[in-house]
Amino acid sequence: MTLLPRPRADRVAYDESVFINCPFTADYADVLRAYVFAAMYCGLRPRCAREADDGGENRLDKIFRILRGCRWSIHDLSYVGLDPASGVARFNMPFELGLSLAVQRLASNARDQQCVIFEAEAHKTKQCLSDISGQDCRVHDRSPQTIVREVRDWLRTARGQPLPGAEAVGEKFNLFEADYPATCVALHLDPQAIVFVDLCEIIRGWLAENG
Numbered sequence: 001m002t003l004l005p006r007p008r009a010d011r012v013a014y015d016e017s018v019f020i021n022c023p024f025t026a027d028y029a030d031v032l033r034a035y036v037f038a039a040m041y042c043g044l045r046p047r048c049a050r051e052a053d054d055g056g057e058n059r060l061d062k063i064f065r066i067l068r069g070c071r072w073s074i075h076d077l078s079y080v081g082l083d084p085a086s087g088v089a090r091f092n093m094p095f096e097l098g099l100s101l102a103v104q105r106l107a108s109n110a111r112d113q114q115c116v117i118f119e120a121e122a123h124k125t126k127q128c129l130s131d132i133s134g135q136d137c138r139v140h141d142r143s144p145q146t147i148v149r150e151v152r153d154w155l156r157t158a159r160g161q162p163l164p165g166a167e168a169v170g171e172k173f174n175l176f177e178a179d180y181p182a183t184c185v186a187l188h189l190d191p192q193a194i195v196f197v198d199l200c201e202i203i204r205g206w207l208a209e210n211g
Contacts, residue, residue, distance in 0.1 A: 022093065036200060044072065071112050
């Protein structure tokens with residue numbers, strides 16, 4: 001078996017990086033904010049395919065590069081229906097989960113890597129992706145508050161480092177959400193059209209002042 005090379009990033013960056021795989025549609029914006037907020041509040045650096053926009057880099061190569069640089073990954077498979085605009089299903093999320101699981105098994109640092117999988121309803125994903133039947137999925141009921149608490153609990157167990165309780169983290173997220181529209185206005189950003197790097201900067205700045 002050929003091993004994928006170790007990530008180029010130093011060990012600290014690798015240990016503190018988490019790949020976030022979830023829908024980037026407008027109706028899932030609050031879900032994305034919940035994942036990014038929870039990860040950053042717990043001391044991790046969120047990463048995803050949208051962190052870089054180099055037209056000369058193959059998208060698949062970019063995803064593999066980022067996945068190899070992350071010890072942790074979060075996968076949201078709740079978007080399993082048909083896209084209302086196109087009428088077809090979106091396969092990006094299960095595809096990136098498959099890539100992540102492949103990296104976990106083939107990378108030279110595979111034993112280090114861990115992931116968590118979310119779905120909206122219990123056992124819903126297994127109806128359309130039977131190969132995932134061997135994986136335990138967490139259910140978020142499409143609730144950002146549940147996502148924040150579940151991500152916190154996963155990282156508390158997986159990393160073994162002390163963290164504030166799930167309810168405390170959830171309360172911080174609620175405060176951030178209340179401030180979010182005004183923060184965007186102050187930065188001359190459209191809250192409905194935030195790019196990933198802007199979202200990370202907004203949350204980082206808010207946590208620096210309110211964390």
